[in-house]
Amino acid sequence: MVQVKGSIGCTGWAALLIIAIISPAAASDFVIDVLPNGARYYSSKIIVMNENDSPPYQTGVSSAGIAYAGVPSVDGLCRQCGVVRIEPFYPGNLRNSKLARLAESLYIFTLADDLDASDLLEKFTADPNIKLADLYSAPELCYIPNDPDIIDQWHLNQVFAYQAWDIVRGDTTRHSVIGIIDTGVHWDHPDLTANIWINDAEDVNDNGLFDPADNDGIDADSNGFVDDVVGWDFGANDNDPVDDALPHGTAVAGCASEVTDNGLRGAAIGFSARVMCVNAFQGGMPTAAYQGMLYAADNGANIVNCSWAVRGQYSQAEQDIINALYDADVMIIASAGAYSDTVRAFPAAYDHVMAVASTDRDDHRATFSSYGSWVDICAPGVDILTTYGQNQMFVYSGTSFSNAQVSGLVAIIRAWYPQMPGDFVETLIEITADTIPNNNGLLGGGRINCYNALSLISASDPTKPEALSLAQNYPNPFNASTIIRYVLPAAADVVIEIYDIMGRRVETLVDAIQEAGAHSVVWSPGNSSSGVYFYRLIYDGESRSMPMIYAR
Numbered sequence: 345m346v347q348v349k350g351s352i353g354c355t356g357w358a359a360l361l362i363i364a365i366i367s368p369a370a371a372s373d374f375v376i377d378v379l380p381n382g383a384r385y386y387s388s389k390i391i392v393m394n395e396n397d398s399p400p401y402q403t404g405v406s407s408a409g410i411a412y413a414g415v416p417s418v419d420g421l422c423r424q425c426g427v428v429r430i431e432p433f434y435p436g437n438l439r440n441s442k443l444a445r446l447a448e449s450l451y452i453f454t455l456a457d458d459l460d461a462s463d464l465l466e467k468f469t470a471d472p473n474i475k476l477a478d479l480y481s482a483p484e485l486c487y488i489p490n491d492p493d494i495i496d497q498w499h500l501n502q503v504f505a506y507q508a509w510d511i512v513r514g515d516t517t518r519h520s521v522i523g524i525i526d527t528g529v530h531w532d533h534p535d536l537t538a539n540i541w542i543n544d545a546e547d548v549n550d551n552g553l554f555d556p557a558d559n560d561g562i563d564a565d566s567n568g569f570v571d572d573v574v575g576w577d578f579g580a581n582d583n584d585p586v587d588d589a590l591p592h593g594t595a596v597a598g599c600a601s602e603v604t605d606n607g608l609r610g611a612a613i614g615f616s617a618r619v620m621c622v623n624a625f626q627g628g629m630p631t632a633a634y635q636g637m638l639y640a641a642d643n644g645a646n647i648v649n650c651s652w653a654v655r656g657q658y659s660q661a662e663q664d665i666i667n668a669l670y671d672a673d674v675m676i677i678a679s680a681g682a683y684s685d686t687v688r689a690f691p692a693a694y695d696h697v698m699a700v701a702s703t704d705r706d707d708h709r710a711t712f713s714s715y716g717s718w719v720d721i722c723a724p725g726v727d728i729l730t731t732y733g734q735n736q737m738f739v740y741s742g743t744s745f746s747n748a749q750v751s752g753l754v755a756i757i758r759a760w761y762p763q764m765p766g767d768f769v770e771t772l773i774e775i776t777a778d779t780i781p782n783n784n785g786l787l788g789g790g791r792i793n794c795y796n797a798l799s800l801i802s803a804s805d806p807t808k809p810e811a812l813s814l815a816q817n818y819p820n821p822f823n824a825s826t827i828i829r830y831v832l833p834a835a836a837d838v839v840i841e842i843y844d845i846m847g848r849r850v851e852t853l854v855d856a857i858q859e860a861g862a863h864s865v866v867w868s869p870g871n872s873s874s875g876v877y878f879y880r881l882i883y884d885g886e887s888r889s890m891p892m893i894y895a896r
Contacts, residue, residue: 436568523640785819
């Protein structure tokens with residue numbers, strides 16, 4: 345267990361109610377512990393969502409050292425469990441109504457010293473005025489540093505980035521905004537600064553740069569963050585989200601959207617996609633990862649990059665936050681983790697998140713990369729040359745950097761086809777990926793192919809593909825269910841059937857008229873025997889078939 349001593353203790357009760365303002369959390373409030381399954385969490389924190397018909401909890405007040413919520417049953421819990429502070433989960437003002445509704449119901453309860461959230465969680469979940477209570481996950485960064493002796497960005501050739509740039513490049517790609525939820529970004533790095541997102545409302549002199557004149561102390565856009573010109577530092581609670589303490593976010597940003605075709609340093613798939621800088625770390629620990637995601641979504645990011653992971657720990661509160669971003673049409677791209685096994689990592693394994701694993705130069709799974717049927721896609725992650733520090737380049741390895749490349753690909757697709765829904769973008773990337781040898785369905789759709797993804801869709805109408813496409817099912821082999829994905833160039837009668845190895849039809853999954861675009865269907869064999877099966881797509885007189893393996 346890694347510990348940092350807490351700064352707030354529990355005092356005795358008092359009959360007289362004395363209300364005191366509670367000071368903001370300090371880095372020393374955060375203590376990391378590890379569950380038996382390896383998941384890390386902050387032992388003094390519980391995320392609480394109040395019931396829809398319950399009044400909002402009071403925040404920032406206490407009675408005799410114990411937090412006061414203003415709801416009798418919850419106040420009783422606070423006394424019983426030693427809750428010393430209640431604060432809003434999100435400290436700013438979310439202007440997007442869908443995000444705001446979710447965030448307004450979430451709170452962080454901080455416990456007194458020597459108390460552990462995992463021991464008290466059931467007491468909170470049993471309260472009728474609490475909709476859910478979750479541990480506060482402590483994500484881990486997923487990179488493995490390497491010596492800077494490789495100077496070529498080999499991965500750009502591997503993923504056909506140059507061919508994709510023949511289709512879209514330049515200022516068009518600036519239409520996408522990638523929120524880098526990480527350790528911060530050196531926004532003044534010479535090969536990043538031209539791609540840094542600028543909050544126009546806070547850019548006082550309207551010059552498209554973050555300079556001293558912008559620090560006027562006014563929250564011009566009323567989002568709860570003063571002078572957040574390039575983003576926000578949730579750790580230091582200021583408007584300079586740089587990664588001086590932990591050099592990771594700058595490297596991730598460079599993998600997603602290093603300024604390209606400017607005669608400096610290197611390039612990135614995102615070309616000119618803008619980077620929103622969000623530092624979610626405090627004292628070297630990621631203490632505001634999901635707050636950072638909400639901030640990015642509310643301030644205009646249509647892609648959120650999460651190059652960090654929590655091993656094996658599901659949180660309903662976190663899934664609800666992701667659902668809210670999904671409803672706002674924000675795509676979330678997350679690292680599958682560098683755990684070398686199949687244990688699910690979050691947020692990658694949540695619904696509505698693209699989970700990204702790593703490959704090497706030979707298109708094999710990188711030895712450090714997590715994998716499994718929950719992974720959606722993979723990208724190069726070994727010896728990746730990217731931006732580092734204030735003006736340097738460095739070679740890194742890790743799923744963090746594979747993840748950022750996928751964010752870059754999503755960015756150029758969303759810039760070229762701004763009306764394309766996120767689900768369509770994800771399906772497009774997965775069915776146009778290059779197959780990984782001996783993947784066995786554990787690396788999702790395969791390794792990204794940027795050119796294939798962009799060339800499959802007609803630029804005149806991004807909802808109408810130029811060609812029929814039937815992807816390999818995944819996972820494959822599978823033991824419960826598998827997903828069959830396909831893209832139709834025009835509306836037509838579609839039939840999808842399953843056949844066994846003897847050519848006998850087992851089941852008809854689809855028999856209907858379907859519109860042009862990306863589609864998917866799930867097959868659950870149930871009591872069918874293990875073995876090789878075939879799925880056949882019949883479309884407008886054309887027939888395509890693919891094999892798959894069912895292993896009960």
